Amino acid sequence: MAVVVAPRPVLGIVLLTFVSAAWGSAFPLMKDLIVRMPVADLLAERYGIATFALVACRPRSLRGLSESTWLTGILLGLLFGVGQTVQAVSLHDLPSSVSGFTVGSYVVITPVLGLVLLGARTSARIWAAVALAAVAMTVFTLLKGAEGDISAPALVATLVSALLYAAHTLALGNSAEARRHAYAVTVIQLGTIAVMTGVLALPDGLTLPATPCDWAVLGHLSIVACALGFLARSWGQVHVSPVPAAVILSAQPLWVTILAVALYGESLTLSIFLGGGLIALAMLLVVLPRGLLSSVRRGIGPVPPRRPSG
Template sequence: MAVVTPRPVLGIVLLIFVSAAWGSAFPLMKDLIVRVPVADLLAERYGIAALVLLALRPRSLRGLSENAWRTGILLGLLFGVGQTAQAVSLHDLPSSVSGFTVGSYVVITPVLGLFLLGARTSARVWASVALATAAMTAFALMREAEGDIVLPALVATLLSAVLYAVHTLLLGNSAEARQNAYAVTVIQLGTIAAMTGALATPDGLTLPSTPGDWAILGHLSIVACALGFLARSWGQVHVSPVSAAVILSTQPLWVTALAVALHGEPLTTGVYLGGGLIALAMLLVVSPGGLFSSARRGRGPVPPPRPSG
């Protein structure tokens, strides 16, 4: 069987795109859930994303093994429950606190990997995890809170971080997810859409009412979900789960950049400190001796993607 040579640079580029796409989605989603119920928005967002990818490769799900279906459904349930908990909690948490709490999965990922999978992580990568955590702390705590912190919302958001960490580990360590990346991505998105749709349909589905809201939904569906999930699945073929978590922890940087560019928010000490720490964490991960010398360590050859569509 032919094998795919790990290409860390490609994985890094894809995951940086994911981080930027998901970072841009955060403030847009917080804005839109004021007018569209959370379950409705998630069902529409992930349903459109799944349909777009399926339309591009209509035969991508043919001939899949039961393991591939189970993997995709499990990944979808993990991310879907986490996304729902995070979105519902956004009503009761300041954006900075929510972002920091969700971002804690960068620490949870290597800890769970160590205890559940026995996965060893180098000191360099642990250092990058610590720097990424410090960066998120700077972004969150050195900015003024937008409101009071509601404890149940904080706990629910922390649960979402744990689920995201498990999702990252499963995605990075599943042979099915690596070999059938496109198909498993479609199944993930479809599972999330079905789960949130079941929550939304009893009260009827609320659609966006203005062209601006439809544009936001389009960005959330196509850029953040369809392209973002696909890029993440392909990116984690070439990058280990913990390194992927560090790269994805740059989301607050993209959120801040958009806030500065679009809303004129000031560049504070916290922004500079957080940005510098994130940059240093990324440098530790991607520099020689970090990601490049340990890509796919201990996993053997990367199986070739399954031809589809």
């Protein structure tokens, strides 16, 4: 039987920061790779390899699971998988900056959706962090300039993917099964996405990466961004409630920018320093006292502390 541990916010923050960095690094790499590979093929291979890797590490992780655990993993996989597919397809018709900004709007959608669907209350401090994160995304993306034409259907489709990501964040953070069986639910999620995208890819056959460099990119997307990223997120949201988690994950544009500066020689600009400062301030509002830590003490975090028996 899985044991539900007391929340450890610092661990959750570290894990979600890793997820933000891993997913941020994946965005430009995926944008580049879908030029040479069909979207469905890339996603099927990416999530298939990630699923296989996690099952290989823990072959017995799916044994003895209840029906509710399987349904939870499948639902989470469908929410994220449909969102990921829609986002990837829309990347063909949107500038990267606009796509990144639109997807990142889920940091604002998450607390609104939580309030409407779950009646979840969010403190003024966390709302301030959400607002700062939204402004930071604007600085990182739209204020840097959007190259090319903007397709209205692609923009709407990407907004739908942001809505699905917000629903995924809430479902993951409020699921008792995901907390008890984080590893298994992660495997089921990834497997669901692999099957869904595989069905779309198989009619025309799978296109494999053509060069060692493309295989290396696929390996990073599969192992670091998917297998480790999803696992870290599942464990991270055991310790951090959905809205603060969304704020931490909203730092992805910062990591995209750091990657561009480090690998592609992009210059450091005022927008980078301003956006990075706003993201840092938003995260401080989440993690400092009366933010995330006090929300756990009030018992509104995702996992209540264990009480001693007896």
